[in-house]
Amino acid sequence: MRIRLFTYLVALLGVALLLTGCPAAGTTSGGEVVYTPHSAEGFKIVATEGESTILRLMPATMGAPTREVFIARGGESAPKGFGGVVVGAEPQRIVCMSSSHVAFIDALGLTERIVGVSGADYITNPHIRKGVAEGKVREIGYDTAINYELIASLRPDVAFIYGTTGDNTTLNGKLTELGVPYIYMNEQHERSPLGKSEWIVAVGEVLGCREEAEDLFGQIGERYESLRLAMLDVDSRPKVMFNSPYKDVWFVPADKCYIVALVEDAGGDYVCKGNNDSTSSRPISGESAYVWLSQADVWLNPNSARTMEQLVAENPKFAGVDVVRKGRVYNCTAISTPAGGSDFWESGAVWADVVLADMITILHPERSGGHKMHYFESIKN
Numbered sequence: 001m002r003i004r005l006f007t008y009l010v011a012l013l014g015v016a017l018l019l020t021g022c023p024a025a026g027t028t029s030g031g032e033v034v035y036t037p038h039s040a041e042g043f044k045i046v047a048t049e050g051e052s053t054i055l056r057l058m059p060a061t062m063g064a065p066t067r068e069v070f071i072a073r074g075g076e077s078a079p080k081g082f083g084g085v086v087v088g089a090e091p092q093r094i095v096c097m098s099s100s101h102v103a104f105i106d107a108l109g110l111t112e113r114i115v116g117v118s119g120a121d122y123i124t125n126p127h128i129r130k131g132v133a134e135g136k137v138r139e140i141g142y143d144t145a146i147n148y149e150l151i152a153s154l155r156p157d158v159a160f161i162y163g164t165t166g167d168n169t170t171l172n173g174k175l176t177e178l179g180v181p182y183i184y185m186n187e188q189h190e191r192s193p194l195g196k197s198e199w200i201v202a203v204g205e206v207l208g209c210r211e212e213a214e215d216l217f218g219q220i221g222e223r224y225e226s227l228r229l230a231m232l233d234v235d236s237r238p239k240v241m242f243n244s245p246y247k248d249v250w251f252v253p254a255d256k257c258y259i260v261a262l263v264e265d266a267g268g269d270y271v272c273k274g275n276n277d278s279t280s281s282r283p284i285s286g287e288s289a290y291v292w293l294s295q296a297d298v299w300l301n302p303n304s305a306r307t308m309e310q311l312v313a314e315n316p317k318f319a320g321v322d323v324v325r326k327g328r329v330y331n332c333t334a335i336s337t338p339a340g341g342s343d344f345w346e347s348g349a350v351w352a353d354v355v356l357a358d359m360i361t362i363l364h365p366e367r368s369g370g371h372k373m374h375y376f377e378s379i380k381n
Contacts, residue, residue: 035201035210039194039221042186043202045210052076054084055205060163060186069183071206087181090208091157095140097171099123099341100349101160101185104203107350108213115154118142122341129337146171152178158206160185189279191256193265193352194221200350223353227265227360231367234267238363241271241296241323244303244314250289251281262352266359267367271296293321298362299329300376304340306333308381327378330362334377344375 034053035045046054051073059066068084078086095116096102102125105111111127120132120139131137138154141147151159159175159182161168175182183206187199197220204213240263242252252272253259257279260270272292274282284292293299299321305311311329312319323329332344348355351374358376361368 035205035214037195037198037201039192040187040190040198040202041195042189043199045202045205048076048079050074050076052078052089053205055183055202057184057186060184060189064163067184069181069206085181085183087158087183087206091206093154093156095151095154095156095159095180097142097159097161098185098188099125099346100187101162101203102128103347103350104185104200105207106347107200107216108204108207108209110207110209113207115156116140116151118146119341121339122337124335124337124341124343124346146174148174148178151175151180156180158183160203162186162188187349190258191279192261193258193355194224196258196349197221197224197352220351220353224265224356227353227356231265231267231360231364234364234367237267237269238297239271239295240268240363241293241299243301244305244311244318245286245289246303249283250286251283252289253281254278257281262356262359263363266356266363268298268359268363290317290321293323296323297328299323300362301332302329302379304331304333305329305379306331306377308379311379327381329379330373330376331379332375334373334375342375348375 031047031049033044034047037043042058042060044056046056048054053071055069055071057067057069068082070078070082070084070086071089072078072086073089092113093115094105094113096105096114097118099119099122102111102114102117102123105114106125106127111125114128114137116138117123117128118140119142120128120137123129128137132139138150140151159180161171161182162185172182185199185202187196190196198217200217201210201213204210242259243250255270255273263270272284272288302311303314305314308324311324318324332342335343344355354374357371358373361371361373362376
C-alpha cells in the first residue's frame with residue numbers, strides 16, 4: 001500500500017512543485033507537522049508531546065480563522081491555553097452535516113458510527129438510507145431548521161460541519177452550548193479533485209485510522225495521475241459548458257474550481273473562463289451564456305434534467321443549440337435519490353479517479369478503455 005502512495009507522489013511531484021511549492025515543516029503548540037498534504041490546502045496534522053495530535057484547519061475563506069482540533073489519546077489533555085476544539089480519539093457516535101462527510105466515513109468502512117445526518121433525503125448511501133428508515137440514523141434537519149434537541153439526545157462524540165462562505169456562528173454557538181465538539185470539514189473549497197479526496201486523511205486521523213486513509217488516498221492518486229498523464233497528448237480538446245439557469249440566474253464554475261481542473265485533466269477546455277481566481281461559482285448574463293453554449297462541444301450538469309424533453313421544457317431555446325442537437329449533454333444524475341440528491345456530490349468527493357474516468361469517457365470516448373460511467377449519464381430523447 002505504501003508503494004502505491006510513493007508512486008503517486010512521484011507522479012505528482014512535477015505539478016505539485018508548481019502549484020504548492022515544496023512541503024514545509026511547521027510548528028504549533030504541539031510540535032512538528034507529521035502530515036503535510038500533497039494536494040489539499042485546507043489542513044495539516046501536527047504532533048504533540050504525547051500520543052495525541054492536532055488537526056490544523058486552514059482558513060477556507062478570507063477572514064476566517066485558522067482552527068485547531070486536539071485529538072486526545074491515552075487520556076491526555078490539550079496543552080494549557082489551547083483555544084481549539086478537543087475531540088476524543090476514535091469517536092463512535094458521529095453527526096454529519098454534509099453527504100460528502102458520509103462518503104469519507106463510508107470509504108473507511110466506518111459508516112456504522114454515523115448516528116445523525118442533515119438532509120437524509122439527498123443522501124444516496126444505502127447504509128444511511130436503511131438506517132434512517134429503521135430509525136437507527138436520525139435526520140437532524142438543515143439550514144435554519146436544525147433540531148438541536150435531537151442532536152443533544154444522540155449524544156454525539158463529534159459533529160462534522162462545513163461553511164460555504166465562512167463560519168456558521170449560530171451552529172458553532174449551539175453545538176458549543178450542547179457540549180458537542182465540532183470539526184469544520186471544508187473539502188468543497190479545494191481547488192483540485194485530489195485536494196478534495198485527500199480530506200479522507202483528515203477524517204482518518206479523527207477516526208483513528210490515518211494509515212489506512214493514507215493508503216487509500218495513495219491508490220486514488222495513483223489511478224488519477226495515470227489517467228491524467230495519458231490525456232496529455234490528445235489532439236483536440238472539446239469545449240465544455242456547465243450548468244443551466246437556476247431561478248433565472250446562470251452560475252458557472254470559477255476558473256480555479258476543481259471541476260474545471262477535472263475537465264482539463266480529462267483533455268477538455270472550459271469554454272467560459274473569466275479571470276476568476278476564487279473557487280466560488282459566478283453568475284453570468286443570459287446573453288453570455290448562450291454565446292458560450294453555442295460554442296460548446298459538451299454540456300455538463302444542466303440542473304436536474306435527465307431527458308432532452310425536460311431540458312427543452314426548461315427553455316425552448318435549448319432545442320436549437322448545436323450541442324443539444326448532437327446529443328452531447330450529460331448530467332451527474334446516474335446515481336440519485338427521489339428528492340434529487342446526487343452521488344456525484346457525495347462519494348464523488350472521495351473517488352476523484354472514478355470521476356476523471358467518467359469525464360474522459362464523455363470527452364474522449366475513444367480513450368475510455370471500456371470504462372462505464374459511474375456518476376454521469378447521457379441525457380436522452
